[in-house]
Structure formats: C-alpha cells, structure tokens
Amino acid sequence: MFVAAAAVRAVLAYGAPSIDSPSYWPLTTALLLPALLLGWLVVVRVPASPIGPALTLTATTPALVFLAEDWGATAQTSTPWPAASAVGAVAVGAWPWLFVGFVTLVLLFPDGLLPGRRWRWIGAAMPVSAVLVTYVVGREGPLTPVPVILIVVAFGGFLATLLAAASSLVVRYRRGDRLTRERLRWLMAAAISVPILLGASWLATALGIPGTLAYTWFLVAMLILVPGAIAVAILRHDLFDIDRLLGTTVSWVVTSLISAGVFATVVLLVGGYFPDRIGVTTAAFVTALVLLPLYHWIHRTIGRLVDPDRTVALARIRAFVRQVRDGEAEPEQIEFVLRSALDDPDLRVLLRRPGTELVVPEDAIALQTGDSVVGALILGTTSARRVRRAREAVVEARLPIEVSRLRLELREALAEVRSSRSRLMDEVNAERQRLERDLHDGAQQRLIAIGMRLRSVQYQLSPGVPAYRELDEVVETLEHAVAELRRIAHGVRPSRLDDGLAVALRELVADSTLPVDLVVPELAVGESAATTVYFTVGEAIANALKHARATRISISVGVTDQILRAVVRDDGVGGAKEGFGLTSLRDRVAAAGGEFTVESPPGAGTSITVEVPCAS
Amino acid sequence: MRIVIGEDSALFREGLSRLLTENGHDVAGTAETADALVDVVRAVDPDLTIIDVRMPPTMTDDGARAAVALRAERPDRPILMLSQHIETRHVVGLVGTGGFGYLLKDRVLRVGDFLDAMRRVVDGGSALDPAIVAALVTPTRADDPLAALSAREREVLALVAEGRSNGAIAVQLVLAERTVESHMRSIFQKLRIDEAPDTHRRVLAVLTQLRQ
Numbered sequence: 001m002f003v004a005a006a007a008v009r010a011v012l013a014y015g016a017p018s019i020d021s022p023s024y025w026p027l028t029t030a031l032l033l034p035a036l037l038l039g040w041l042v043v044v045r046v047p048a049s050p051i052g053p054a055l056t057l058t059a060t061t062p063a064l065v066f067l068a069e070d071w072g073a074t075a076q077t078s079t080p081w082p083a084a085s086a087v088g089a090v091a092v093g094a095w096p097w098l099f100v101g102f103v104t105l106v107l108l109f110p111d112g113l114l115p116g117r118r119w120r121w122i123g124a125a126m127p128v129s130a131v132l133v134t135y136v137v138g139r140e141g142p143l144t145p146v147p148v149i150l151i152v153v154a155f156g157g158f159l160a161t162l163l164a165a166a167s168s169l170v171v172r173y174r175r176g177d178r179l180t181r182e183r184l185r186w187l188m189a190a191a192i193s194v195p196i197l198l199g200a201s202w203l204a205t206a207l208g209i210p211g212t213l214a215y216t217w218f219l220v221a222m223l224i225l226v227p228g229a230i231a232v233a234i235l236r237h238d239l240f241d242i243d244r245l246l247g248t249t250v251s252w253v254v255t256s257l258i259s260a261g262v263f264a265t266v267v268l269l270v271g272g273y274f275p276d277r278i279g280v281t282t283a284a285f286v287t288a289l290v291l292l293p294l295y296h297w298i299h300r301t302i303g304r305l306v307d308p309d310r311t312v313a314l315a316r317i318r319a320f321v322r323q324v325r326d327g328e329a330e331p332e333q334i335e336f337v338l339r340s341a342l343d344d345p346d347l348r349v350l351l352r353r354p355g356t357e358l359v360v361p362e363d364a365i366a367l368q369t370g371d372s373v374v375g376a377l378i379l380g381t382t383s384a385r386r387v388r389r390a391r392e393a394v395v396e397a398r399l400p401i402e403v404s405r406l407r408l409e410l411r412e413a414l415a416e417v418r419s420s421r422s423r424l425m426d427e428v429n430a431e432r433q434r435l436e437r438d439l440h441d442g443a444q445q446r447l448i449a450i451g452m453r454l455r456s457v458q459y460q461l462s463p464g465v466p467a468y469r470e471l472d473e474v475v476e477t478l479e480h481a482v483a484e485l486r487r488i489a490h491g492v493r494p495s496r497l498d499d500g501l502a503v504a505l506r507e508l509v510a511d512s513t514l515p516v517d518l519v520v521p522e523l524a525v526g527e528s529a530a531t532t533v534y535f536t537v538g539e540a541i542a543n544a545l546k547h548a549r550a551t552r553i554s555i556s557v558g559v560t561d562q563i564l565r566a567v568v569r570d571d572g573v574g575g576a577k578e579g580f581g582l583t584s585l586r587d588r589v590a591a592a593g594g595e596f597t598v599e600s601p602p603g604a605g606t607s608i609t610v611e612v613p614c615a616s
Numbered sequence: 617m618r619i620v621i622g623e624d625s626a627l628f629r630e631g632l633s634r635l636l637t638e639n640g641h642d643v644a645g646t647a648e649t650a651d652a653l654v655d656v657v658r659a660v661d662p663d664l665t666i667i668d669v670r671m672p673p674t675m676t677d678d679g680a681r682a683a684v685a686l687r688a689e690r691p692d693r694p695i696l697m698l699s700q701h702i703e704t705r706h707v708v709g710l711v712g713t714g715g716f717g718y719l720l721k722d723r724v725l726r727v728g729d730f731l732d733a734m735r736r737v738v739d740g741g742s743a744l745d746p747a748i749v750a751a752l753v754t755p756t757r758a759d760d761p762l763a764a765l766s767a768r769e770r771e772v773l774a775l776v777a778e779g780r781s782n783g784a785i786a787v788q789l790v791l792a793e794r795t796v797e798s799h800m801r802s803i804f805q806k807l808r809i810d811e812a813p814d815t816h817r818r819v820l821a822v823l824t825q826l827r828q
Contacts, residue, residue: 444700445628448628496701
C-alpha cells in the first residue's frame, strides 16, 4: 500500500499535472521509509509481535495522507485528477490519520497487548475521532451552532484520545516488569526528543530560519528516532545503557533550560542597572556557578525517577559497606548482598586463593588490585545491562570484597602455618619412634649379645679363677648399660605407647610418689596425640610433685568428638605461673594442633587441661 | 629340653643358642620371622618356644601374635616371650595361663635365673618379669580393688605373679612361709577371690582380668 501510494505520488509529482514542488516527494518518502523498513525488520525477526505491523502503519498512513493531499492539490492545476476537489476536501482534515500509527504503537508497545480491557475503547475512539475531525474540517457550509459543537467535540475527542494513549505508557511503566520498563525507557528516550526538537523548531522559525528546515528535524525525530527506538527496544533492548542515556539526556535538557532561565533572569535583573557587558558577564558567571551542582542534583533526582532499581541497588551496597565499617556485618556476606542488590540469585564472588592463579571465566567481571586479578564476579544471567550494573556495584563493593579476600588470605596462611607445624611435629614424633627402635633393636640387643658371649666364655672357666669373678662384674656393668639405654629410649619415646596410651599412662603414674587417681579407658588414638598427652601428663605430674605441695593428683583422659582430652588436677597450693615448663608444654600441645589451659587460683589447686585432635 | 627360638637378630639368636646348648639344652630350630616360626614349631613340636615380641615382617608385635596363634593350636604349649621393653597388648591374654613367661631380654644375662624361669614355664607355671608384674599390680583408679592392698601385700602379690612359690617369696622377703600364706589369704579376701587349689594361676587370671 505504501509502495502504491508512493508510486501514485511520484506520478503526481513528476507527471503531467505537476503540483507545485516535486522536490518534496523524495524527502517525504525518504522520511517515511525508515519506519517502514524498521517495521518490516521487526516483522521478520519477531513475526508474532504486532509491533512490526504497527510500525509499518506509522509509515503507511502518512503516505496515504500525503497522497490524498497531493491528489487534492491537482484541483488547482490545469489537469485535475478525477474527483480531485472531493479528495482535496477530505485531505484538508486528514492530518489526524498521521497519528493513527503512533497511537496504535503506543497502545500496543511493547508486548503487543493492550494495557487492559478498557483500553479497547481508546483503540476504537482513535479512528472514530479521526474520522470526525476529517469530516468537520472537510465539510463546507455556514458555522451554525451544531457544526461548532461538532468541531469542539471532534477536536476535544481527538486530543483526549491522544492524551489517553500517551497516558497508557505511564500506566504500563508503573505496572510493568523489568523488561517492559527497560523497553519503555527506550521509547521514552526517543519520545522526549520529539518535544525538544519541536521546541527547537519553533525557536529556529522565530529566529528566521525557514520553517520547513526546522520542521524537517521535528519530522526526523518523530519518523526516524521514535520508530528506531521502538525497533531497538523490541529487537535489542540491551544494546546500551538506555537508563543512563535517558537520565543524562533529560538532566542535560533540564539543566540547560534552568541555566538559560537563570541567565535570562540575571541579565534582566542586572541589565537594568549596569551596562550590557557587565550584565552578561555577571549572568554567565552566576550560570556557570550553578551549572555543575545543579546538573548533579538533577542527574541524581532523574536517575532515581528513571532508574530506581540502580539507585536502590547501589544504596543497598553502600549501606552494607557502612555496616562492615561499623562492625555490624561480616565482609564475607558481600556475595549475599550483591545477589539481592543485583537480583541475581546465581551470582558468585570468586576470590583468588593465595599462591594460586585465578582463571577468570568468560563473562565474569575481573576484580583487580593494581595489576593483579584478585577475584571475579560471576553473574547468573549475563546481559550487557547486567554486566554494566554489576561493574558499578563492584566499584561500590570494593572495600568488603578486598577485606574478604585479605581475610581469606590470612586464614589460609594461618592454616598453612598450623598444618606445617603439625607436620613437623609428626616428623619429630616419627623420628623419635625410629630412634627408640634403633636403641632397642640395635645398641641394646648388641650389648646383650656381647653379654651372652661373655657368659659362654665364663662357663669355660672354673669358678675359682679371678677372671670368672671379673666377667661377672663386666656382665653386670653391661646390664646397667642396657638399663641405662632403656631409660634413654624411654625418654625419647615411651615404648609402652605401643601398647596404647592407657597402658603407658598407667605405667607413668606407677612411678609417682603421690597417690594418683587415673581414669583412662583403652583408646585408639594417633601417635602424635598420644605422645603429646603422655608427655604433658608426665610434665604436669612432675610439676605437681615439685611445686604444688599436693597430697593427691587426679587424672582423667577421654575422647569426645575426635578430641583427646586429658585433665590433670592436684589439691596443692595453686597459683602456678606461666614459666618455662608451662610454656614449653603449651608449645608442644599447640604444635600437635591442640589447646592447653591452666587454671590455678592461689590456694585452690591446679588444673591443667590438654585437648588434642585425634582423628584415628 | 628341645627348644625353638624365634628371633630376628642373628647376634642375639646365636648367642642364646650357644648359651642354651652349653647348658645342656637342644636348640631344635630357629626362625627369623613370625611366619617361619609358626612353621618351625609345628614341624619340630619343641618342649619350649622362646619368642621375641618384635619380629619381622612388621617389626611391631608379630612375635606376640605368633604366640597367640601357637597357643590357639595347642593351649598348653609352653612359651617364653622376650622383649626389649614391656609390651602387653597382645600378651595380656596369655599372662594368666599356665606355661607362659614374659621376660625382658637382658634377664638372659642372669643365666641361672633365666634357666629357672624356663624350667617353671615348661612345668606349666609362669615366669613374669618384675617390670610387667609391677605394671599389672599397680592400682590405677581410686576404685581399683588393688588400691585396698597394703604395700607388703602388693609386694607378695607381685612375686606370686612373677611365678615364685610361697617358699621362694618367703626367702626373698625374709619372712616366715606362714606369714606369706597369711598375706595371701588377706589378698584373696580383699580382692574377693575364693582360694583355689592352683593359687598362683588364679592370681594371674584375676590380675589379667583386672587389666583388660
């Protein structure tokens, strides 16, 4: 239909009954073409959406209106077309049809459905009021009261319909979900250019620039920008940050207007008293003064209005950062906060572990300190808009993320130190065990073998000779040497530990000169834990005997939840101080990954507790 | 008597064989590992088996395990365990039985005492090292029945556990044999044991039970 109308108009423009300015044909056709092409593009890409047809309608109805106007115009030429004057009469009032496409678009945008059932009336009122306007404008005759009322009703109805259709956008924006709002913002961004350019056109006309040129820009905005924005909103609403674009544009416009107002006001106020130049300079100065703060304030305000999600998200993160700073929240909660602020339950914060290289996955946002990548933000759903939003959020959340990372690093470093200490301790214990074996199976055994040979030699002698007695003495010395070695080996590592901690402890307390109550079940615990507890209990008993003036010692040992716990209590004078003995015990227990506590109130005895992990 | 020795240290094994041979015994077989020992004992069926607690393959308590296995085959087989130090984990079940001894290795150097101990074991008695007996008769809890015994009674009990006769105990502690007997009665009373004919074995069994 568009092509047919254009063709007919081409004939009208260049054919025999040439109407006044044929140069309008390429211009108007070119202006309408983008809307048609974009509509066609949307139809191809999203066939189910009525937005495409509606877009083509915005191009087609003007084409038809222009056709009617041109047709009617032939009445003034020498070769009028058939029914030219009738068509011309209709064409005079045909302009409301220019809006039909836009109203349809506005009502259906962006999902192709009306905002509600009642909006059908608006959809129906549009063609009706357009017909009415066409009729009352085109009709000829005296202005009796009835036609006047009819004119008022027609124009009023048409205007009301336009306003109602525009208000549907507001209704839709309020009720709309995220996507709808985002698409509507695209339309708003383009639509806002229409009044701006219209205003500019008026201004240009007032300044003497030919009206056609000025109105052409207005038409460009209406016929190219708006359809373009609609097509982008439907096809690629995520193209770039429309919120910021919209916010910035509106802020600049409002700021410019206010600045101009300030400038004009100052010029008016000051101009009355001073020469022109001073007035203008003062006005420029005052305007420059208010420009930046004004812009920031307006930008913030409009940002809140246009894109409340972003404002809310950033505010949420800022509040969290404050809480972290005041110690009311743990920085590690940042992941949770980002999830809720960015409305992305699958969002994850990855932090680089010390000593490893973090591979930042594709689509993830790298977190950097200096030149090194220290973490990554992985979004559950990635879109250009979300990525932009997340980047902003990351900048806000810099502090808690960095603190979490440092704490993680610290924790891991501490864990590493602990485990390396406990590995060392295990190594020491293993070494002690080897040493003890070597003493028993090597040196001791060899000495006994020598002793046995000496005995064999001895039996070849007669008991009377001096050598016989001497050999007796030598063997006895050997026995002492063996006993000595056994004692040394025992100090290195009590071999009774091979029989279990309980047996070893029983033997240990058997040497005590004080009565000892020992409660110890048979336990299967690891070498490190057993050795640690054994030596600690031994040292605690020795301390009680030496310093506490105790009359009784009680020891209880048990395992609960993989923790080997030994408590040594005495009824002595208490008041034990951290000295070399207790400190070295504490170190020994800590090296086995355990804890060591001393309770020793003066006069109330001493209680020493050792707790060592014993995964066995 | 015919003896089999299970001992991984060649030096010790040869020294002991020589000592025993010189004292008129017949070393009928030796073994270096616990597994080989079991085979040798089955083949030779000796009067006495002397076993080192710590032997290959694992060098922990394979000897003790071999002893338990051999006893399972023949419950009255006389066994004398030797060790560099006291380990009771696998032996404690055997302590109360007759024909069992457990000595530290250096007791071998007191040849006379060692031969006596061997004799007691072969005769179905026991020969326990004072060190292991000390571990067995030491009270370790407040409610330990052994805590009720006097120091002298504990001394007597230890000697009984070592396998000494009442007479030998009397000599060692410089007491009349009747006094030793009265100490024994008191011990049984305090431990709530009915006096039985085979007193010594009974004592050992009780001690074993207390320690398990």
